[in-house]
Amino acid sequence: MLIRVTEAPLDIAEAVAAVETNAAGAVNVFLGNVRDNNLGRRVDHLVYDAYPSMAEKVMREIAEEAKARFGLLDCAVLHRTGRLELGETSLLIAVSSGHRAESFEGGHWLVNQIKKRVPVWKKEVWEDGEAWIEGPESMGLQQAPAGMR
Amino acid sequence: MLIRVTEAPLDIAEAVAAVETNAAGAVNVFLGNVRDNNLGRRVDHLVYDAYPSMAEKVMREIAEEAKARFGLLDCAVLHRTGRLELGETSLLIAVSSGHRAESFEGGHWLVNQIKKRVPVWKKEVWEDGEAWIEGPESMGLQQAPAGMR
Amino acid sequence: MGLARKRQRHVGYNQGVSVTILFFASIADALGHRRLELPSAPGDTVESVCDRLMTAHPQLERFRPTLLFALDEEYVKPSAPVPAGATLALIPPVSGG
Amino acid sequence: MGLARKRQRHVGYNQGVSVTILFFASIADALGHRRLELPSAPGDTVESVCDRLMTAHPQLERFRPTLLFALDEEYVKPSAPVPAGATLALIPPVSGG
Numbered sequence: 001m002l003i004r005v006t007e008a009p010l011d012i013a014e015a016v017a018a019v020e021t022n023a024a025g026a027v028n029v030f031l032g033n034v035r036d037n038n039l040g041r042r043v044d045h046l047v048y049d050a051y052p053s054m055a056e057k058v059m060r061e062i063a064e065e066a067k068a069r070f071g072l073l074d075c076a077v078l079h080r081t082g083r084l085e086l087g088e089t090s091l092l093i094a095v096s097s098g099h100r101a102e103s104f105e106g107g108h109w110l111v112n113q114i115k116k117r118v119p120v121w122k123k124e125v126w127e128d129g130e131a132w133i134e135g136p137e138s139m140g141l142q143q144a145p146a147g148m149r
Numbered sequence: 150m151l152i153r154v155t156e157a158p159l160d161i162a163e164a165v166a167a168v169e170t171n172a173a174g175a176v177n178v179f180l181g182n183v184r185d186n187n188l189g190r191r192v193d194h195l196v197y198d199a200y201p202s203m204a205e206k207v208m209r210e211i212a213e214e215a216k217a218r219f220g221l222l223d224c225a226v227l228h229r230t231g232r233l234e235l236g237e238t239s240l241l242i243a244v245s246s247g248h249r250a251e252s253f254e255g256g257h258w259l260v261n262q263i264k265k266r267v268p269v270w271k272k273e274v275w276e277d278g279e280a281w282i283e284g285p286e287s288m289g290l291q292q293a294p295a296g297m298r
Numbered sequence: 299m300g301l302a303r304k305r306q307r308h309v310g311y312n313q314g315v316s317v318t319i320l321f322f323a324s325i326a327d328a329l330g331h332r333r334l335e336l337p338s339a340p341g342d343t344v345e346s347v348c349d350r351l352m353t354a355h356p357q358l359e360r361f362r363p364t365l366l367f368a369l370d371e372e373y374v375k376p377s378a379p380v381p382a383g384a385t386l387a388l389i390p391p392v393s394g395g
Numbered sequence: 396m397g398l399a400r401k402r403q404r405h406v407g408y409n410q411g412v413s414v415t416i417l418f419f420a421s422i423a424d425a426l427g428h429r430r431l432e433l434p435s436a437p438g439d440t441v442e443s444v445c446d447r448l449m450t451a452h453p454q455l456e457r458f459r460p461t462l463l464f465a466l467d468e469e470y471v472k473p474s475a476p477v478p479a480g481a482t483l484a485l486i487p488p489v490s491g492g
Contacts, residue, residue, distance in 0.1 A: 026182070027182060029161075030176070133490040198323045203371035264392070287391035
């Protein structure tokens with residue numbers, strides 16, 4: 001299982017190679033890229049902050065949960081931090097499974113959970129200002145995580 | 150739109166680059182790989198046959214339909230033919246969209262349609278024999294395609 | 299050999315009055331080749347061409363129940379007319395991906 | 396400057412009787428730094444540590460309603476006990492991906 005929070009560009013080939021096995025008939029890869037617009041506003045670039053050690057821990061927990069829930073063979077989850085330009089990839093996930101349905105469902109679930117639970121934050125920088133985004137999907141705006149002490 | 154039936158190995162980076170634009174917040178990539186087993190039998194390798202010119206035509210129609218249905222920004226669909234060893238990629242699709250849900254849903258729909266409609270055939274070769282697979286999802290075993298003359 | 303030469307000459311002389319038929323996968327294996335030309339007849343449909351083909355090559359009958367047809371790279375019904383010069387493909391259940 | 400030196404010395408002398416607090420994103424910007432140490436008190440909970448922090452840094456009050464807390468890299472409830480030496484992270488609504 002490849003789990004990484006890093007300032008370096010994310011490498012699709014590395015993530016795919018990490019999850020491929022001869023038992024896998026399907027590999028699904030998701031790239032979350034920096035979009036040039038959000039809520040009607042032109043984005044110049046993004047800056048990601050993270051609590052790296054905890055982010056990797058939570059990413060690993062989510063990946064283990066996805067493997068069990070969807071019968072995935074393997075998962076890779078990588079998140080980039082620091083300044084990202086338009087078109088660059090901030091989130092890269094790859095999952096492998098016997099058949100295709102699990103790979104799509106497991107991959108989608110994984111991305112949703114990452115957006116809810118992983119301590120990473122995005123600052124949008126526009127031509128005329130900037131703001132930290134409080135993720136509307138964050139569980140901090142919704143509910144306490146299950147099984148919390 | 151990148152559409153190709155080829156004997157050459159499929160290149161993920163090429164497919165991703167073909168669909169990425171600065172308006173795309175999400176890219177979903179699917180690899181259909183040669184699995185070492187099927188229906189309990191050990192697979193040695195696969196051989197794909199195709200009607201290449203028609204396959205590319207149908208792949209393009211499906212991709213256009215996926216773009217319209219799911220609001221995708223772009224699609225790439227590549228299918229490899231000839232002899233493929235375990236772990237090699239026979240089908241590679243990449244789709245881009247503004248947000249992630251469409252990329253997963255559009256990508257999944259696209260793969261399902263390809264398995265139903267594109268004139269490509271797979272022969273499984275085992276240690277002790279071989280057989281052309283009649284795809285259980287083929288519309289030839291189910292129903293006539295909509296809008297057929 | 300003599301027949302093959304005759305058919306070839308026939309096709310060459312009468313360009314456009316034949317139908318090209320394409321075979322793939324299991325059907326190509328059963329037939330031993332991937333392509334042949336049949337003389338075209340007025341009023342031909344996919345079904346009538348297929349009937350003549352099956353009469354000439356009865357080993358293809360077993361594929362018929364699950365076949366789809368493509369005329370000039372487009373799926374068509376068995377009742378579709380087949381113009382002279384068209385290319386008809388016999389499409390067994392697909393299994394790509 | 397004098398205060399900073401004093402706090403540093405205090406931490407050095409009393410290893411384990413302080414709580415490390417981590418700040419990120421908007422909260423780190425509002426505070427001007429990403430980490431500080433508060434003296435630990437017997438019976439401390441996330442809530443009580445947070446109360447002392449907010450008293451010392453009232454500009455953080457506005458973040459409180461949407462905050463989550465992590466103790467030693469695990470999400471915890473505000474009522475969770477905070478042992479001396481622990482690391483408490485203030486987690487504003489996440490927006491990764």
